[in-house]
Amino acid sequence: MAVTLHGYSYSVYLRIVRMTMLEKGVAWSHIEIDPFADEIPPDYLALNPFGRVPTLDHDGFVLYETTAISRYIDEAFPGPSLQPEEPRERARMNQIIAIADSYGYWPMVRQVFSQRVFNARHRTPDEAVIAEGLARSHRVLAALESIAEGGDFLAGDRLTLADLHFGAMVAYFTASTEGATTLGGYPKLSAWWRAFKNRKSLAETDPGLPGD
Ligand SMILES: N[C@@H](CCC(=O)N[C@@H](CS)C(=O)NCC(=O)O)C(=O)O
Known part of the structure; x- marks a missing residue:
């Protein structure tokens, strides 16, 4: 199962997702994208029309918005649950x-x-x-x-x-x-x-x- 994260290395939101991956024990590969650049590459805008980072690609399942991503990682992968049941x-x-x-x-x-x-x-x-x-x-x-x-x-x-x-x-x-x-x-x-x-x-x- 291949997990790719598109993100900007200094992004707070990318870091949230990276921490979630580490806490869950999920490995990923990284593709750098600078959302503050003058022009966002069209192939990135095709993944995330808002041009923000991060965006996750999990075996072709593309997801953006950090809370959606971190909840998905928590629920789709084994490892300690990061959301309370109560x-x-x-x-x-x-x-x-x-x-x-x-x-x-x-x-x-x-x-x-x-x-x-x-x-x-x-x-x-x-x-x-x-x-x-x-x-x-x-x-x-x-x-x-x-x-x-x-x-x-x-x-x-x-x-x-x-x-x-x-x-x-x-x-x-x-x-x-x-x-x-x-x-x-x-x-x-x-x-x-x-x-x-x-x-x-x-x-x-x-x-x-x-x-x-
Ligand atoms: N609602 C988005 C916000 C993501 C976001 O704002 N990321 C920042 C980097 S930390 C960004 O892409 N900024 C580009 C900009 O403001 O144009 C999420 O939760 O993923």
Whole structure:
């Protein structure tokens, strides 16, 4: 069974899928595609008309949208289940993923991390964008602090897709000093991150920075 992932090495969303694959013990091959390029190759747009990454190809079954991919991997492959059976825990997991996508990704990754860390070596960071990103991140972190389980995992008592999803975003967010300081103001999330940041799947999917 051949699994191919089309993605951009520095993509948070690609990392979520890669971590899911590692946690499940699934091997894959990688095809690099830069979604920020001026022109997206037509053969990629034929797979994903939105031109975003990642896109999965599993023996000709093509799937895009990260949550659809990670749930598919969890359900289609053996290995530890990454979704709770208990309805309320499963609902929390889904809620955390939706909050991360809807309200967290843009301020935490695109406004704070991209400005302060990723682009900073060739462009002066836009301090107004960073300030706005930090302000908007607070609301996300406060919301997650109030619903997080309070232990090593965000939903329930074992690893779920919520940890992988939000963890990839927090990895980038805390690569900036302001992001790390901001997260430090939320005790439950800080305790979760102290445990999660040592996870093997997170370390093994660290893309570093371009030129490292
Ligand atoms: N809803 C998509 C979002 C994926 C996404 O935004 N990926 C980023 C990279 S982390 C991307 O392709 N960005 C290109 C752009 O913003 O034009 C998913 O869940 O897969």
